[in-house]
Amino acid sequence: MSEQDQITGMPKDTSAGFVALIGAPNAGKSTLVNRLVGAKVSIVSRKVQTTRAPVRGVAIEGASQIVFVDTPGIFAPKRRLDRAMVRAAWSGAHDADLALVLIDARKGIREDEEAILATLPDVKTPKWLILNKVDTIDPPKLLELTETLNERAGFDQTFMISALNGSGCADLLAALAEAMPEGPWLYPEDQLSDLPMRMLAAEITREKLYERLHQELPYASTVETEKWEDRKDGSVRIEQVVYVERGSQKKIVLGKGGETIKAISMAARKEIAELIGQPVHLFLFVKVRERWGDDPERYREMGLDFHD
Numbered sequence: 001m002s003e004q005d006q007i008t009g010m011p012k013d014t015s016a017g018f019v020a021l022i023g024a025p026n027a028g029k030s031t032l033v034n035r036l037v038g039a040k041v042s043i044v045s046r047k048v049q050t051t052r053a054p055v056r057g058v059a060i061e062g063a064s065q066i067v068f069v070d071t072p073g074i075f076a077p078k079r080r081l082d083r084a085m086v087r088a089a090w091s092g093a094h095d096a097d098l099a100l101v102l103i104d105a106r107k108g109i110r111e112d113e114e115a116i117l118a119t120l121p122d123v124k125t126p127k128w129l130i131l132n133k134v135d136t137i138d139p140p141k142l143l144e145l146t147e148t149l150n151e152r153a154g155f156d157q158t159f160m161i162s163a164l165n166g167s168g169c170a171d172l173l174a175a176l177a178e179a180m181p182e183g184p185w186l187y188p189e190d191q192l193s194d195l196p197m198r199m200l201a202a203e204i205t206r207e208k209l210y211e212r213l214h215q216e217l218p219y220a221s222t223v224e225t226e227k228w229e230d231r232k233d234g235s236v237r238i239e240q241v242v243y244v245e246r247g248s249q250k251k252i253v254l255g256k257g258g259e260t261i262k263a264i265s266m267a268a269r270k271e272i273a274e275l276i277g278q279p280v281h282l283f284l285f286v287k288v289r290e291r292w293g294d295d296p297e298r299y300r301e302m303g304l305d306f307h308d
Contacts, residue, residue, distance in 0.1 A: 023102035024112035
């Protein structure tokens with residue numbers, strides 16, 4: 001081991017690469033990335049299309065560093081934001097060293113999966129099939145689905161997992177480590193995500209927003225961190241804005257007597273504090289910004305391409 005290796009603690013003969021996860025909304029991509037990274041780097045929600053822009057989570061397995069790209073769910077786009085999200089998902093697949101195609105085994109091949117299978121031949125990246133939620137399907141049906149998917153797409157490898165309980169995930173991580181190209185690590189050893197902390201904090205609040213208002217709140221809402229102040233007592237003061245498109249949506253987010261926004265703030269504050277290891281003072285404001293989904297600045301904030 002060289003003197004530099006001893007200083008950094010980095011092993012010799014390292015490998016590193018990018019692995020993109022693609023799949024339909026709610027296939028479990030974010031849950032799997034968090035499981036493989038060993039920490040929460042991508043928000044999880046029952047609400048479809050929660051992930052809006054590619055989020056990178058970094059895992060280390062032996063001498064290999066694996067950078068997972070959690071892409072937005074691929075679906076039939078109807079709006080500008082939808083189209084930008086789907087473009088981001090396919091771009092992540094094209095640019096990666098390896099693509100994991102995640103299929104919800106319980107749901108099988110539906111319209112969204114058909115669209116993905118039809119486009120996969122355009123992706124020249126090596127592709128592995130990941131069947132998720134396999135604990136929810138009978139083995140004969142699982143075998144039949146596996147054979148059908150491999151006949152349709154000719155995947156290089158197939159893995160059966162449960163991202164929720166971790167079954168099969170250790171084997172998948174070990175195989176990914178073996179598949180990464182030789183080369184230096186791409187991120188510092190202690191870095192788990194490429195998201196700036198203020199953006200990750202906004203994503204946590206957006207998750208709590210969706211958890212609290214899954215049915216009531218329309219998809220057209222977003223959260224931005226406007227101020228982040230490190231205070232002398234070791235705590236952090238954070239100010240965030242929840243943007244909605246109509247006044248009626250603002251009333252939903254605030255709740256009667258401000259009860260809803262207080263509950264969202266409390267849940268987000270607790271998780272952000274655990275993430276950064278510091279006390280957090282979180283202040284949430286709700287503002288109406290009509291048609292924010294057509295605002296180029298919002299797309300830049302999310303790392304998406306605005307062009308139609």
